[in-house]
Amino acid sequence: MTVTVNVHEAKTHFSKLLQRVLNGEEIIIAKAGTPVAILSPVTAPMARRTPGNDAGKVILTPAFDEPLPEFDEL
Numbered sequence: 713m714t715v716t717v718n719v720h721e722a723k724t725h726f727s728k729l730l731q732r733v734l735n736g737e738e739i740i741i742a743k744a745g746t747p748v749a750i751l752s753p754v755t756a757p758m759a760r761r762t763p764g765n766d767a768g769k770v771i772l773t774p775a776f777d778e779p780l781p782e783f784d785e786l
Contacts, residue, residue: 716740716747 715737722729722741729739729751739751 714738714740716742718745719743719748 715732717725717739719741733739733751733753737752738753740747741749741751752762776782
């Protein structure tokens with residue numbers, strides 16, 4: 713269920729709105745009737761990045777930083 717509230721109401725009842733979000737609702741915050749933000753529950757924590765998971769997939773040759781032949785004429 714989605715509910716729209718104005719900025720003043722959101723400021724006044726923020727704790728109550730957060731409780732509704734924790735219960736699964738989405739709250740749209742509007743300014744002068746125009747939606748500007750959405751309060752929604754966080755569904756799952758972001759997975760931590762594992763550095764090095766692509767190790768060995770990129771190979772740099774000793775000539776990696778040599779000029780490219782197509783730029784020799786410039």
